[in-house]
Amino acid sequence: MTERTDSVQAVFVDQTDPLAAPLLDELAIEYSTRYGRTRDEIYEDLTTYPAEEFAAPGGALLVLVENGTPLAGGAFRRYDENTAELKRIWTSSAHRRRGLGRIVLRELEAAIVRAGYARIFLTTGPRQPEAVGLYLAAGYTALFDRSLPPQDVGIHGFEKVLPTATALPSGWAAKEYESV
Numbered sequence: 001m002t003e004r005t006d007s008v009q010a011v012f013v014d015q016t017d018p019l020a021a022p023l024l025d026e027l028a029i030e031y032s033t034r035y036g037r038t039r040d041e042i043y044e045d046l047t048t049y050p051a052e053e054f055a056a057p058g059g060a061l062l063v064l065v066e067n068g069t070p071l072a073g074g075a076f077r078r079y080d081e082n083t084a085e086l087k088r089i090w091t092s093s094a095h096r097r098r099g100l101g102r103i104v105l106r107e108l109e110a111a112i113v114r115a116g117y118a119r120i121f122l123t124t125g126p127r128q129p130e131a132v133g134l135y136l137a138a139g140y141t142a143l144f145d146r147s148l149p150p151q152d153v154g155i156h157g158f159e160k161v162l163p164t165a166t167a168l169p170s171g172w173a174a175k176e177y178e179s180v
Contacts, residue, residue, distance in 0.1 A: 008066045008100070010107045015051040015075075019063045023073040023090045030093075034127040046088070053077040059084070060111050064100055072100035074108050079121050084112040086122035089131065101134045113162050120160045126150035 013019050028043035035042075054061040058078035064071045072091040079085035086108060091100045112120060122140070124131040129150070135158045136142065143157035150156070 008064050008071065008103065010103070011063050011065050012060050012111070013063055015047075015049070015054050015061055017061075017063075019065060019070050020061060020073065022070045022092065023063060023088060026092060027088060027090050030090075031125075035125065049077075049087075054087075057115060060108070060115075061088075062104060062107055062111070064103060064107075071095045071098075072104050074104045076108055076112055076120070082117060083119040083121050084115065084117040086120055089122075089134075102138065105134070105138050109160075109162065118162055120162065121157070122159075123155045123157050126153055126156065128156075132156055 011019060024043065024046050028039045028046060031037070031042045032039040053059055054075045054077055059076050061073070061075040063073040070092065072095065074089040075087045076084040077087060086105075089101065089104060091098075091104070109120065120140075122135070124135070127150070132142075132150075138160075140158040140160045143159055144153045
């Protein structure tokens with residue numbers, strides 16, 4: 001289920017960086033197979049967000065890279081003054097079951113704290129049980145009735161209140177690499 005991730009690097013990039021392309025391409029395919037829209041429609045939705053929404057100081061786009069190959073990634077943007085919104089959390093289908101999603105979350109959470117946010121908000125769809133499991137395991141609170149069938153819930157919202165930057169131990173984000 002897991003393998004060593006010693007050679008994995010977290011890289012913050014611009015939305016137009018070639019390292020971000022596989023993230024956007026595979027997300028478009030994944031969402032189209034789960035939700036029935038075309039790959040091109042979804043790709044257009046993903047790429048029409050203004051790139052500055054995922055840039056400092058209010059946001060960031062992260063890609064995990066191993067030997068030059070993008071493995072996983074995600075982004076955040078400003079939701080409100082105190083809240084960051086996670087978007088585009090992705091792991092390449094060729095590299096799943098390695099704990100990379102946990103690393104992406106941990107790295108993004110650390111960047112979100114450094115950016116001064118105190119809370120994270122995100123949504124995922126009813127046909128993404130893997131994402132729901134990841135967020136629950138990472139300490140996110142479901143903002144929906146978990147006893148209902150996913151299709152009845154529709155969009156699944158989550159939140160997480162973050163520690164302050166001064167409360168984080170040294171090397172907080174890097175600790176995840178050691179446990180994978």
